[in-house]
Amino acid sequence: MSRTRVAVVVSPRDDGRELHRLAQALDGVTPMIEVVDERALLLAMHGPTRYFGGEQAVVERIVAVAESVGVCDVCVGVGSSRLAARVAADHEGGCIVPASRHRDFLAALPVSVLQNHAHVDPDVVSLLFRLGLGTLGAVAGVERSVLADRFGPNGDDVYALATGDDLHPVCAEPLPTQCFVEAHHDTALNDASAVVFAASLLADEMVGQLEPRGLVACRVIAVFTTEHDESCSRVWYHPHGFTAPMLTERLRWQVEKWLDDSLTAGVAHVSIDVQTVEARHATQLGLWGEHGEADRAAWAAVARLVAIAGDAVRVPEWRGGRDPMNQFALVPAGRVEIRDPAAARQRVTPGEVHPRTWTGEIAGIVPTVPVDPRRSVDVVDADGQRVVVTGRHMFSSQPEFVVDGVRRHRVIACFGPWPVEERWWDATRRRRIARMQCLVDIDNRQSGWLLVSENRSWWVVGVYD
Amino acid sequence: MSSPAPPRQIPAGVLAAANVTTLSRAVLKRDRSIPVAARIADALRAVGLAGGLPRGSVCAVIGASPVALTASLLAEANASGAWVAWCAATAPNTRALFDAGWQLDRVVCVDPQRDWVACMNACIGEFELVVTQIPSTVAPAEVRRMSTAVSRSNGVVVVIGGEAQRSVSADLEFRVERCNWSGVDDGHLSAQDMRVILGGRRVPDPCPLRVVYGSS
Numbered sequence: 001m002s003r004t005r006v007a008v009v010v011s012p013r014d015d016g017r018e019l020h021r022l023a024q025a026l027d028g029v030t031p032m033i034e035v036v037d038e039r040a041l042l043l044a045m046h047g048p049t050r051y052f053g054g055e056q057a058v059v060e061r062i063v064a065v066a067e068s069v070g071v072c073d074v075c076v077g078v079g080s081s082r083l084a085a086r087v088a089a090d091h092e093g094g095c096i097v098p099a100s101r102h103r104d105f106l107a108a109l110p111v112s113v114l115q116n117h118a119h120v121d122p123d124v125v126s127l128l129f130r131l132g133l134g135t136l137g138a139v140a141g142v143e144r145s146v147l148a149d150r151f152g153p154n155g156d157d158v159y160a161l162a163t164g165d166d167l168h169p170v171c172a173e174p175l176p177t178q179c180f181v182e183a184h185h186d187t188a189l190n191d192a193s194a195v196v197f198a199a200s201l202l203a204d205e206m207v208g209q210l211e212p213r214g215l216v217a218c219r220v221i222a223v224f225t226t227e228h229d230e231s232c233s234r235v236w237y238h239p240h241g242f243t244a245p246m247l248t249e250r251l252r253w254q255v256e257k258w259l260d261d262s263l264t265a266g267v268a269h270v271s272i273d274v275q276t277v278e279a280r281h282a283t284q285l286g287l288w289g290e291h292g293e294a295d296r297a298a299w300a301a302v303a304r305l306v307a308i309a310g311d312a313v314r315v316p317e318w319r320g321g322r323d324p325m326n327q328f329a330l331v332p333a334g335r336v337e338i339r340d341p342a343a344a345r346q347r348v349t350p351g352e353v354h355p356r357t358w359t360g361e362i363a364g365i366v367p368t369v370p371v372d373p374r375r376s377v378d379v380v381d382a383d384g385q386r387v388v389v390t391g392r393h394m395f396s397s398q399p400e401f402v403v404d405g406v407r408r409h410r411v412i413a414c415f416g417p418w419p420v421e422e423r424w425w426d427a428t429r430r431r432r433i434a435r436m437q438c439l440v441d442i443d444n445r446q447s448g449w450l451l452v453s454e455n456r457s458w459w460v461v462g463v464y465d
Numbered sequence: 466m467s468s469p470a471p472p473r474q475i476p477a478g479v480l481a482a483a484n485v486t487t488l489s490r491a492v493l494k495r496d497r498s499i500p501v502a503a504r505i506a507d508a509l510r511a512v513g514l515a516g517g518l519p520r521g522s523v524c525a526v527i528g529a530s531p532v533a534l535t536a537s538l539l540a541e542a543n544a545s546g547a548w549v550a551w552c553a554a555t556a557p558n559t560r561a562l563f564d565a566g567w568q569l570d571r572v573v574c575v576d577p578q579r580d581w582v583a584c585m586n587a588c589i590g591e592f593e594l595v596v597t598q599i600p601s602t603v604a605p606a607e608v609r610r611m612s613t614a615v616s617r618s619n620g621v622v623v624v625i626g627g628e629a630q631r632s633v634s635a636d637l638e639f640r641v642e643r644c645n646w647s648g649v650d651d652g653h654l655s656a657q658d659m660r661v662i663l664g665g666r667r668v669p670d671p672c673p674l675r676v677v678y679g680s681s
Contacts, residue, residue: 193580294593298548298571301591305550305575308583312576316559316569328559330574344570348563364653365679368532368561413646415653437654439646445529446646448654462558464654465532465626 005045008085016253044172107137136162179274188266199251200307216241219276227265249334324366367462374459378403389434414438508674528641531626533678536565547593590618638665
């Protein structure tokens, strides 16, 4: 069976707005470009390959267009499925996987690519490893029904991906509409936040129409049109479907840059055309306490906040590591699934994805407020000499003062130093630091600080506020 | 045309047979408050409140270590199912909230940037708990409007730290008067022992309470 050839363009930066600008520029190469996430675009290769005279020529064209709009260092991968093209894009700056080598290319890949590039549940990937299925080739060797029995709908997805199929077809032309929502505005909207808010209401309406049918939208075409018929159209894709905040965040990427361009009128019409849907994975609601009124109200509020503040609305995600200030990262709420209680719990549970315990953790309580970016200070002894941490992990002299800009705070007590050696195996990213907790006197009040010494300099990284 | 029959009182026997109980005033009062840790609940009861943060109220946390006190104050409510929106320019260290017993899957942090009023309007009434710092650029009238909106909602807004918060007329005020550190002899900071004065509009006679953040 011949599969649709696709190209994935990966931007070096996590910037949805920049990616949308790149997609607009690439509209001249092929229509219906899909934005997959904040780093990757997908193009159907069938048309442009014939027009430009081969896949290599199309790749060169894509790179040239990207450079012409100021997006340098893009990686382009070409393959016979979304997953193959995505992995190819990450392979040494991008490569073309011939159609004849498609299955062999996938078979050699570790199953972790399913988690990293195809949004497959980390639990499923972890279990595949433990079952001895470490590569996609091994997974493809198992019968589909066996995987479906063991993993449910995830098993079907994993089998399809491992055998080189796509979960959803890649199309260069519009498909039959599954659901259509639109809004006309008699008074044209000029302000970006007003347009995003209008789009968020449409996203809510779309989800509201699909939810009772047990469906989620995986591929949508969003079109914004001004009073003077200037329009901005974009295809958005997510393999497991969009929630309202996720789609709103993407629509924000779409309109913000476009509205900055020289438009002659405000936005008068917004529409969302749902092209591909899939069954919403059944969720067993708890008898008591799950999906309560409070949860629904909070989800709706998060969607509204995303429309107002965009990426500034963030939720915690466990990352692990030795740094108590970064063990939980704050990630944009529009890019994660907050409505699925199991996924939300997994996101914040230590040890689920990244290890829970590390040597080199600081004892006792951690600072309540991070200092970001970290602030340079000086730690000096009674003679005014800079205190450093020696090779034996001792203070060179007793810290007496912390000099913070023009202010000098007396050190009431200090604890440490606690050495941490990170990534000692990696010559370029290795890091050797020492931590110190201290109580300093600020205007006759004791204040707790966490300081880090690195390359004989001191930094405040957290405050016990 | 016959007039409608007057409503009849349900016989007591029917209620008993169907295991129906009536809600007492105490139960209703309790449900109008947001749960807090036992020690704080005792202090709130001592000043005539229902052992929790009254819904529809604005609380101010001021003095030293406002974030640590807020983390202790809201841990019980968050752990028992309340969503928290942390709407402030400075986000807390979420690891510290986790250590204080928070369920982080019900926490949302928002940096309101220039649109504090819009962000607060989106949060109030939707999240049971909202923690905020009022930017100095916000007009007092906007803050009063926020207080009015809170009083009509089912949630609690906690305003933390700073001089700009003075424009708020807080129903409850938690002022950290003194903060002692535990663990100094063990070679690390293990807890903050805070002496807090509970005051505010609803507390005519301020009273002290002790809150420990961390393991004492």
